[in-house]
Amino acid sequence: MQTHRSIRHLALVLAAILPQFAAMVIPTAASAQPDAAWPRRPLTIIVPGAAGGTIDIPIRLFAQKLSARLGQPVVVDNRPGSGGIIGTQAALRAPADGYTLLSGNVGPQAINYSAYKNLSYKPEDLIAMTDVISFPNVLVVNAQSSIRSVADLIAQMKSQPGKLSFGSAGIGQTSHLTGELFKMRTGTDAIHVPYRGSTPATTALLAGETAFQFDNLTQALPHIRAGKLRPLAVTAAQRMPSLPDVPTMAEAGVENFLSTAWIGIFVGAKTPPEIAGKLQENLVAVMRDRDLIAQIKQIGGIPGGQSQVEFAAFVTAERARWEKTFRTSQLSLD
CATH class of the missing domain: 3.40.190.10 (Periplasmic binding protein-like II)
Structure with missing residues (x-):
């Protein structure tokens, strides 16, 4: 114990007389702490789909609003392929510091857990933050x-x-x-x-x-x-306002046929709670933006904005629903 106190005392003395030594010591202590000034640099949203696609379009609208609110650039990084697995893996490889977000969707965040026997990630690797759009x-x-x-x-x-x-x-x-x-x-x-x-x-x-x-x-x-x-x-329960003359599958003669896609924001499970809380607050605030809501409706979607608890429960229910679908249909993608 005496040795530790002596080393600490020596470090403080050196830091006081040698600025370059202080620069070495201080960041080491601060790096273990959450970023209190978040966000201090650009954010990235990884989209597990092609540019101009269904996932990409609403997320770019969302990113513009999030950037304006945070006062930082929000970069959209497209990582298509393998049913969303490539994009999800890329997001999980990034530091869980609140600067890399994943545009998760029903495929990689609900379907894949039942579709693939050997998946490289698990539901508990991610935190479901809020939904952006469903359709x-x-x-x-x-x-x-x-x-x-x-x-x-x-x-x-x-x-x-x-x-x-x-x-x-x-x-x-x-x-x-x-x-x-x-x-x-x-x-x-x-x-x-x-x-x-x-x-x-x-x-x-x-x-x-x-x-x-x-x-x-x-x-x-x-x-x-x-x-x-x-x-x-x-594939909805009712006709869509954007296509009022188009029947539902049930009206067209195919019963028990509902399929709704959704897109939401996820972060790594190891993201510090303080940063996850700040992020959640800003994500939900962006989803209340009237202009964004109008844009989402214009492209035929239903705006999201659920709380973290609500969205997490929704995603869990979606995994269970698709698990039942795969079990009943005996489908497998392996």
Whole structure:
């Protein structure tokens, strides 16, 4: 004990007479403490999807508002691929200091835990902070297609088993699994064509490379409004205000078919509570911004803004729901 006191005394004496020694000693003690001045530098939001895609578009709108509120740049870093696993891994490799956020979604933060037997991360590795947007999928075909209804699509799939193809934003994404569920519910078959994000998948459908797709509403809506895609049904319980003339899947004759996508903000589980609390306060405040709410509704989404407790409970329930879906359908992505 006497030795420790002597070393401490010597360090204080040297720090007083040698500024360069002080610079070595003081940061070592401070580095173990939470960043009281957070945020003092730019933040990064990792998006596990392609630029211009369904996850990317609302997060960029959100990032602009968050930047204005915090007075710091907020950089969007796209890391597409592997059903959101690549982006999630990148976020978990970053220091848990409140400067790297993950734009989590239903795929990597709910579906993957049941879809993959050997996943490189666990639910407890992340803290669910708040939701940003949610939206149903919409079943679409190219506007030049002869398919004009869900019944038409089912009839063609049954007359040409395994011939028609459907695109998705990637293996394990909701656009993929919704297509698989559609095949099971209707007793049909089709070829799944995965892409690296919703934008290239939609581009392929527009080019006639695939026959149909369960696209996220925010991604499909501009093309529907432009007359390039034809909506057949939405995967919601009620019709969507942005597509009032488009039936639900139940109205189109396919019962028990609901699929809602969502996007939220997550951070590493080791983020200091003080910083996580500050971040949560600012995230929820941004989601109350009237301009952002209007922008989210304009692209066909439902604005979020749940508390950390509410959103965490929601994500847990989503994992359980998709686990039941995989168990019932006997699907596996390994």
